[in-house]
Amino acid sequence: xxxxxQSPRHEVTEMGQEVTLRCKPISGHNSLFWYRQTxxxxxxxxxxxxxxxxxDDSGMPEDRFSAKMPNASFSTLKIQPSEPRDSAVYFCASSxxxxxxxxxxxxxxxxxxxxxx
Amino acid sequence: GIQVEQSPPDLILQEGANSTLxxxxxxSVNNLQWFHQNPWGQLINLFYIPSGTKQNGRLSATTxxxxxxxxxxxxxxxxxxxxxxxxxxxYTGRRALTFGSGxxxxxxx
Numbered sequence: 001x002x003x004x005x006q007s008p009r010h011e012v013t014e015m016g017q018e019v020t021l022r023c024k025p026i027s028g029h030n031s032l033f034w035y036r037q038t039x040x041x042x043x044x045x046x047x048x049x050x051x052x053x054x055x056d057d058s059g060m061p062e063d064r065f066s067a068k069m070p071n072a073s074f075s076t077l078k079i080q081p082s083e084p085r086d087s088a089v090y091f092c093a094s095s096x097x098x099x100x101x102x103x104x105x106x107x108x109x110x111x112x113x114x115x116x117x
Numbered sequence: 118g119i120q121v122e123q124s125p126p127d128l129i130l131q132e133g134a135n136s137t138l139x140x141x142x143x144x145s146v147n148n149l150q151w152f153h154q155n156p157w158g159q160l161i162n163l164f165y166i167p168s169g170t171k172q173n174g175r176l177s178a179t180t181x182x183x184x185x186x187x188x189x190x191x192x193x194x195x196x197x198x199x200x201x202x203x204x205x206x207x208y209t210g211r212r213a214l215t216f217g218s219g220x221x222x223x224x225x226x
Contacts, residue, residue, distance in 0.1 A: 033213055043203065043216040056213060089158060097212075103167075104148060104207075106214060108160040 002026075004109035006092050012115045018080040021112045023092030024073055030097030033106060034067055034077050037089040046090075049075065050097050082116045089113050119144045119208045123217035130194050130224050138189040138220045140204030148207035149180050150214065151189050155200045163189070163202075194224045 005024040013019055025032045033048040047057040049069045069075040079086055093106040120143040130136055151163040164171050164178040171178055180187040191198055201221050205214035
């Protein structure tokens with residue numbers, strides 16, 4: 001399997017522009033996660049989906065962030081308008097999505113390094 | 118939410134040395150994973166280990182769930198082991214992982 005695929009790998013944009021990050025989970029995985037990594041806050045969850053439905057979006061910073069999962073093989077994370085404090089590495093991860101309490105390993109994509117000038 | 122603490126925060130080793138990294142967590146967990154973030158930023162799964170002991174080559178891990186800690190052992194370290202090691206847990210009722218702040222390991226030749 002190709003693993004979790006993210007694009008773009010690097011994105012440099014100017015403040016105020018819209019940014020869209022993309023993720024393709026591992027085939028057959030039913031859960032998808034977006035995480036953000038910064039020096040100040042480390043790795044933290046933004047949102048996760050199960051069977052294409054958002055389950056926990058408590059980590060989404062504010063209304064400028066939105067995420068969608070239109071089908072089982074694709075998800076987007078959009079920032080509009082972007083700000084310099086959004087600069088970070090954004091990771092997408094997927095898992096089989098077994099019921100809570102059952103073994104369920106998460107596999108991470110390579111990440112998108114976002115720089116907002 | 119759950120607290121995940123890793124120690125030591127930084128570790129410098131000579132090639133060939135052994136090391137133990139520790140992860141303490143503040144509540145019962147359903148899932149615990151160890152990751153290695155390499156110098157290129159990639160997060161690599163090392164172990165899924167909510168309890169018990171597992172070994173994979175020079176690496177092994179032990180989780181004592183009743184005492185809320187996990188240990189990652191690296192034996193005969195190599196320069197390619199350098200990077201940041203993260204412990205992450207999934208606690209009851211929440212599928213997502215909560216990460217510790219990591220242990221930064223540098224193995225010198």
